[in-house]
Amino acid sequence: MLVQRFKEKSVIVTGGGSGIGRATAVAFAREGANVLVADIVRDRAEETAQIIRQASGSAEAHQVDVSERAQIDGMFDRAIALFGQLDVYFGNAAVIDMGTPCEDMSDELWHRNISVNLSGCFYGARAALPHLARTKGNIVMTSSVASLGGLAGGVAYTASKYGVTGLVNQLACEVAARGIRVNAIAPGGVLTNIFEVMDFAGVDEQVKAVTPLGRFAAPEEIAEPVLFLASDAASFITGTLLRVDGGWRSK
Numbered sequence: 001m002l003v004q005r006f007k008e009k010s011v012i013v014t015g016g017g018s019g020i021g022r023a024t025a026v027a028f029a030r031e032g033a034n035v036l037v038a039d040i041v042r043d044r045a046e047e048t049a050q051i052i053r054q055a056s057g058s059a060e061a062h063q064v065d066v067s068e069r070a071q072i073d074g075m076f077d078r079a080i081a082l083f084g085q086l087d088v089y090f091g092n093a094a095v096i097d098m099g100t101p102c103e104d105m106s107d108e109l110w111h112r113n114i115s116v117n118l119s120g121c122f123y124g125a126r127a128a129l130p131h132l133a134r135t136k137g138n139i140v141m142t143s144s145v146a147s148l149g150g151l152a153g154g155v156a157y158t159a160s161k162y163g164v165t166g167l168v169n170q171l172a173c174e175v176a177a178r179g180i181r182v183n184a185i186a187p188g189g190v191l192t193n194i195f196e197v198m199d200f201a202g203v204d205e206q207v208k209a210v211t212p213l214g215r216f217a218a219p220e221e222i223a224e225p226v227l228f229l230a231s232d233a234a235s236f237i238t239g240t241l242l243r244v245d246g247g248w249r250s251k
């Protein structure tokens, strides 16, 4: 029998148009959730929502740039208008800096990584809190193995992901008394479209070499741990960074 841990719950997934976000949105919907699939690329978000609806799930697509506070606020307004409540916020959208060396890092690339990856998570968390206080809901954010050491990104991506992990630690302590849990997931190498902006051959070799399991994860292998963190099975887990990295940071 299919487990329905999120029946009658409402979830926002950012970066839901691709990769980890899409796999997680599909998994939440399969377990009964109403999902707002939010992405900067409207067509990709719509595609994910259609995949969910074709499987008899409940989803709507929403276009958002998570680095724009006003757009984040609009996304929450839409979710509440559609579903009436919010139970889980999955802050997952991010960009990469292609491992650009520090001296070659443009101001623009630096600021884009910080504003999407870190400020986006902050704007989302801040807007989510009043809704989650009502439902005793929770937040999961996608950090990275890049928040646990060097050589998993350039300085901008790495600094942004250290920031996400710090945000999760601080916020978890701040809001625990209101019954809200806040956790992060730290994927290692995951086969997604995120690498389409860089030469994949080098990444492929590097990731396989540093990963004891010797391969990339499928997005679905990240989605399942996200659902665990968001579920009641994780009711005593808050402020945790869960590594799902094939052993990368055990080395």
Ligand SMILES: NC(=O)c1ccc[n+]([C@@H]2O[C@H](COP(=O)([O-])OP(=O)(O)OC[C@H]3O[C@@H](n4cnc5c(N)ncnc54)[C@H](O)[C@@H]3O)[C@@H](O)[C@H]2O)c1
Pocket (backbone or CB within 6 Å): 014, 015, 016, 017, 018, 019, 020, 021, 038, 039, 040, 041, 044, 064, 065, 066, 067, 092, 093, 094, 095, 116, 142, 143, 144, 145, 186, 187, 188, 189, 190, 191, 192, 193, 194, 195
């Ligand atoms: N793929 C990996 O190896 C890996 C490893 C560690 C962490 N991560 C993290 O996983 C998360 C998801 O990445 P993915 O690998 O699934 O990548 P992906 O490129 O497949 O998906 C990311 C999605 O985010 C969207 N997006 C980008 N900027 C946005 C913005 N400003 N507002 C809203 N949406 C935006 C993109 O359009 C895309 O659909 C990211 O936080 C990434 O840093 C990925």
